[in-house]
Amino acid sequence: MLTDTKIKVHNFSAGPCILPREVFEQAAQAVLDFEGSGLSILEISHRSKPFEAVMAKAQALVKELLGAPDHYQVVFLGGGASMGFHMVPLNYLRPGGKAAYVNTGEWASRAIKEAKAIGDTVVVASSEDKNFSYIPKGFSIPADADFFHFTSNNTIFGTQYKQFPKSPVPVVCDMSSDIFSRPVNVADFALIYGGAQKNMGPAGATVYLLDPNALGKTGRKLSPMLDLKNHADKESMYNTPPVYAVYVSMLTMDWMKRQGGVVEMEKRNAAKARLLYAAVDALPVFQGTTAVEDRSVMNATFVLKDKALEPTFDALWKEAGISGIRGHRSVGGYRASMYNALPIESVQVLVDVMNEFAKKHG
Amino acid sequence: MLTDTKIKVHNFSAGPCILPREVFEQAAQAVLDFEGSGLSILEISHRSKPFEAVMAKAQALVKELLGAPDHYQVVFLGGGASMGFHMVPLNYLRPGGKAAYVNTGEWASRAIKEAKAIGDTVVVASSEDKNFSYIPKGFSIPADADFFHFTSNNTIFGTQYKQFPKSPVPVVCDMSSDIFSRPVNVADFALIYGGAQKNMGPAGATVYLLDPNALGKTGRKLSPMLDLKNHADKESMYNTPPVYAVYVSMLTMDWMKRQGGVVEMEKRNAAKARLLYAAVDALPVFQGTTAVEDRSVMNATFVLKDKALEPTFDALWKEAGISGIRGHRSVGGYRASMYNALPIESVQVLVDVMNEFAKKHG
Numbered sequence: 214m215l216t217d218t219k220i221k222v223h224n225f226s227a228g229p230c231i232l233p234r235e236v237f238e239q240a241a242q243a244v245l246d247f248e249g250s251g252l253s254i255l256e257i258s259h260r261s262k263p264f265e266a267v268m269a270k271a272q273a274l275v276k277e278l279l280g281a282p283d284h285y286q287v288v289f290l291g292g293g294a295s296m297g298f299h300m301v302p303l304n305y306l307r308p309g310g311k312a313a314y315v316n317t318g319e320w321a322s323r324a325i326k327e328a329k330a331i332g333d334t335v336v337v338a339s340s341e342d343k344n345f346s347y348i349p350k351g352f353s354i355p356a357d358a359d360f361f362h363f364t365s366n367n368t369i370f371g372t373q374y375k376q377f378p379k380s381p382v383p384v385v386c387d388m389s390s391d392i393f394s395r396p397v398n399v400a401d402f403a404l405i406y407g408g409a410q411k412n413m414g415p416a417g418a419t420v421y422l423l424d425p426n427a428l429g430k431t432g433r434k435l436s437p438m439l440d441l442k443n444h445a446d447k448e449s450m451y452n453t454p455p456v457y458a459v460y461v462s463m464l465t466m467d468w469m470k471r472q473g474g475v476v477e478m479e480k481r482n483a484a485k486a487r488l489l490y491a492a493v494d495a496l497p498v499f500q501g502t503t504a505v506e507d508r509s510v511m512n513a514t515f516v517l518k519d520k521a522l523e524p525t526f527d528a529l530w531k532e533a534g535i536s537g538i539r540g541h542r543s544v545g546g547y548r549a550s551m552y553n554a555l556p557i558e559s560v561q562v563l564v565d566v567m568n569e570f571a572k573k574h575g
Numbered sequence: 576m577l578t579d580t581k582i583k584v585h586n587f588s589a590g591p592c593i594l595p596r597e598v599f600e601q602a603a604q605a606v607l608d609f610e611g612s613g614l615s616i617l618e619i620s621h622r623s624k625p626f627e628a629v630m631a632k633a634q635a636l637v638k639e640l641l642g643a644p645d646h647y648q649v650v651f652l653g654g655g656a657s658m659g660f661h662m663v664p665l666n667y668l669r670p671g672g673k674a675a676y677v678n679t680g681e682w683a684s685r686a687i688k689e690a691k692a693i694g695d696t697v698v699v700a701s702s703e704d705k706n707f708s709y710i711p712k713g714f715s716i717p718a719d720a721d722f723f724h725f726t727s728n729n730t731i732f733g734t735q736y737k738q739f740p741k742s743p744v745p746v747v748c749d750m751s752s753d754i755f756s757r758p759v760n761v762a763d764f765a766l767i768y769g770g771a772q773k774n775m776g777p778a779g780a781t782v783y784l785l786d787p788n789a790l791g792k793t794g795r796k797l798s799p800m801l802d803l804k805n806h807a808d809k810e811s812m813y814n815t816p817p818v819y820a821v822y823v824s825m826l827t828m829d830w831m832k833r834q835g836g837v838v839e840m841e842k843r844n845a846a847k848a849r850l851l852y853a854a855v856d857a858l859p860v861f862q863g864t865t866a867v868e869d870r871s872v873m874n875a876t877f878v879l880k881d882k883a884l885e886p887t888f889d890a891l892w893k894e895a896g897i898s899g900i901r902g903h904r905s906v907g908g909y910r911a912s913m914y915n916a917l918p919i920e921s922v923q924v925l926v927d928v929m930n931e932f933a934k935k936h937g
Binding site for chain 1: 583584586588589590591592593594599600602603604606607612613614615617618619620621623652653654655656657658660661689692770772776777778779780781796798799800801813814815816817818819820823898899
């Protein structure tokens with residue numbers, strides 16, 4: 214009764230997004246029969262040994278893929294990175310203390326709003342003056358801040374930090390949309406967090422990779438559900454975790470590992486981005502929307518110089534089986550999201566369409 | 576490559592728990608190819624029309640199955656009912672106001688702890704004196720409380736309200752473990768909430784069925800992530816919802832509807848409970864752990880009078896393909912969870928094992 218389907222759609226969705234085909238196959242099989250147990254992954258107890266093994270493997274893979282120091286801990290929660298925006302200042306900002314944030318777009322702005330509701334929050338740099346089309350550089354971070362927060366990749370605006378800011382205070386990074394896309398030096402971060410639904414897995418889980426030594430320093434009394442230390446101590450089992458989202462994340466991370474890890478992901482992602490941005494730059498009908506040096510490898514944003522031609526271009530890429538490249542309303546135009554699992558063949562299909570369009574309408 | 580599996584395990588797990596076999600089949604198929612789109616349900620945007628339709632259908636089914644008044648709203652969030660324990664007092668308890676709670680076990684206790692951290696919280700009744708083996712009755716609820724909170728079914732202790740308390744103030748009920756098991760008069764409740772992972776679906780989603788007129792009355796400034804009004808206004812799309820958990824919940828509710836709704840569920844659940852409790856009462860080797868009138872139809876708890884025989888009994892039920900009937904550590908003994916999707920045939924297998932055991936060791 215189950216039918217397998219070969220890729221017939223080139224999925225450039227910004228997230229939730231494409232995952233590896235073999236992950237979908239394993240994930241579907243587990244819904245019917247998890248590891249030959251006769252039970253669906255959806256009906257097993259989160260306290261069963263098989264699921265405890267899944268959780269442990271998922272936690273270990275996060276650390277292994279990113280080369281995290283041994284003492285770092287991994288927490289999986291529901292609620293999305295948006296819940297993280299609330300939890301970060303609760304867990305790292307002392308009453309009377311100060312937080313430092315960079316504003317590089319919609320998600321950074323939401324994180325800042327949450328921090329301001331909790332305590333003194335300084336925006337040390339912002340690219341709002343040019344509709345978030347670049348990454349601010351050369352700013353300074355106050356040495357008396359409790360922590361410094363930034364967003365490594367800006368899904369909506371298509372910008373990405375190529376070098377991470379040097380900080381005199383603990384660094385917290387929302388890596389939702391480029392985690393596992395490249396190597397990072399985890400020891401530089403007190404906390405890396407992100408929603409699963411880009412490179413890591415499906416919607417429904419949020420990962421926190423944290424240095425336990427940087428936790429529990431605020432003296433703030435927290436609800437156990439908002440207390441990262443509680444969740445870390447309880448191995449993400451304080452309450453029922455999002456079982457399936459953790460399972461599929463584990464499968465996806467295992468796939469990354471078999472492919473060669475984040476070093477290989479970085480290579481593939483660079484090749485895809487080169488291919489696409491080369492077309493944007495070579496074809497005069499198109500224009501990139503961000504500073505060239507800050508272009509995201511994950512989300513390439515561009516517009517048609519002649520907006521009136523959009524319906525014509527749209528018809529062309531839809532016919533080619535391309536999905537999800539319409540830009541966010543705050544940028545307009547187009548956004549091609551090229552997460553880890555997107556094959557370069559899909560990018561080639563898009564580039565072919567762009568070339569064909571440019572030939573006719575250039 | 577996908578293999579279907581007939582039921583070979585009788586799954587009495589307390590939650591996450593058994594769901595209908597046909598739901599697993601639909602849910603597995605959607606992981607490969609969602610509604611013939613060529614895309615997996617795990618890779619589609621939560622803002623795509625097909626998923627918006629899933630969300631709308633899931634919301635409508637909650638209201639339809641429970642016969643909720645038209646103006647009630649349904650919210651799906653990640654985070655579990657444990658996050659609800661924190662959100663309930665934030666959303667319903669005025670600063671300087673008072674909350675009234677009944678303590679009937681572990682989850683009620685956790686809810687009370689969260690409420691106490693936020694404001695004045697009165698425990699109007701408790702069954703802690705007898706290890707939560709009964710439901711308190713005849714208590715009074717202060718007319719000046721902002722709301723009254725109770726837990727309709729106590730998964731760990733196996734007790735359940737047969738009649739809901741009359742309250743002079745708005746009623747909030749954690750129905751995590753018996754929602755959709757029987758008809759309720761939704762208009763009596765300001766809020767019904769619960770984790771999905773019993774009768775409604777897999778782990779990873781939490782449902783809030785609420786009267787919008789009872790919201791936004793505290794004057795409290797809330798994080799948008801903890802503000803039920805924000806999530807209701809944004810149709811559960813303030814941030815990325817737990818897509819797959821909502822989808823599988825929708826499938827499960829659709830199955831309930833096709834089976835005859837909560838009236839039919841109540842009939843089936845009553846038949847299963849009668850069968851099991853009759854064995855507990857008829858066989859002198861076993862003993863129920865709760866007051867007879869408060870016995871849960873969802874979770875039947877019982878012990879062996881001779882604890883030394885547990886390994887013998889355990890070997891017997893395991894051999895019969897039964898899974899998940901070991902009791903929670905705070906009660907010991909056994910707990911047979913008989914949620915909506917558990918067929919009466921599985922209960923019969925357990926009863927047969929109990930009879931066989933009693934014959935040999937009675």
